[in-house]
Amino acid sequence: MNTTEVLDIFRSAGAVLEGHFILTSGLRSPIFLQKARVFMHADKTEALCRALAEKIRAEVPGRIDYVVGPAIGGLIPAYETSRHLGVPAIWVEREAGTFKLRRFEIEPGARVVIVEDIVTTGLSIRETIECLRDLGAEVLAAACIIDRSAGKSDVGVKLVALAEYEVPAYPADQLPPELAALPAVKPGSRNI
Numbered sequence: 001m002n003t004t005e006v007l008d009i010f011r012s013a014g015a016v017l018e019g020h021f022i023l024t025s026g027l028r029s030p031i032f033l034q035k036a037r038v039f040m041h042a043d044k045t046e047a048l049c050r051a052l053a054e055k056i057r058a059e060v061p062g063r064i065d066y067v068v069g070p071a072i073g074g075l076i077p078a079y080e081t082s083r084h085l086g087v088p089a090i091w092v093e094r095e096a097g098t099f100k101l102r103r104f105e106i107e108p109g110a111r112v113v114i115v116e117d118i119v120t121t122g123l124s125i126r127e128t129i130e131c132l133r134d135l136g137a138e139v140l141a142a143a144c145i146i147d148r149s150a151g152k153s154d155v156g157v158k159l160v161a162l163a164e165y166e167v168p169a170y171p172a173d174q175l176p177p178e179l180a181a182l183p184a185v186k187p188g189s190r191n192i
């Protein structure tokens with residue numbers, strides 16, 4: 001599946017939103033990919049995650065013990081991708097703002113792949129890697145449905161992206177006037 005096909009699925013679900021959005025990194029953007037509107041459809045999610053699992057298999061050598069999804073956005077794609085990889089899916093979630101593996105135990109040396117929905121700056125994946133390495137896991141790679149940085153974000157491990165779609169994002173004090181004129185909304189769950 002190529003970037004055009006991935007974006008067609010997002011557009012068919014009404015998931016490409018236009019406005020003034022506050023991203024999890026604090027950056028502001030005129031475009032927000034509301035993945036939840038894709039993941040509400042099992043058939044669309046299955047098609048995306050099947051393709052992502054194939055790309056992971058092709059690009060990440062060796063045994064995978066767990067797929068790890070950063071909550072909330074990573075929960076559904078990690079689960080569906082894990083089904084195609086034939087391995088269990090677990091997740092990290094925020095406790096006082098920091099990602100923790102609250103509900104599971106993994107053995108030291110466990111070989112894991114992180115599966116995210118969207119990458120913008122890579123911050124959420126880097127936070128997930130820190131949590132997993134503190135537990136002794138070996139993070140083989142990270143994967144995502146759409147990389148909004150189009151390969152520019154450094155997540156600290158290999159990043160397998162099903163699609164690369166470069167979207168503008170600005171620091172809050174450097175907004176273009178047309179963006180500053182719109183009320184800002186923050187769709188994600190960080191700090192809630």
Ligand SMILES: O=P(O)(O)OC[C@H]1O[C@H](OP(=O)(O)OP(=O)(O)O)[C@H](O)[C@@H]1O
Pocket residue numbers: 023024025070071072073074116117118119120121122123124125187188189190
């Ligand atoms: O690469 P980054 O700059 O970290 O941005 C991408 C992250 O932002 C979103 O999560 P968010 O914290 O907004 O909450 P959500 O998972 O509940 O959507 C998305 O799910 C990624 O985890």
Ligand SMILES: O=C(O)c1cc(=O)[nH]c(=O)[nH]1
Pocket residue numbers: 022023024025031032033034035073118119120121148188
């Ligand atoms: O950077 C983000 O927070 C972000 C961007 C985006 O398009 N979609 C999303 O869920 N999060």
Ligand SMILES: [Mg+2]
Pocket residue numbers: 070071072073074124
């Ligand atoms: Mg997220």
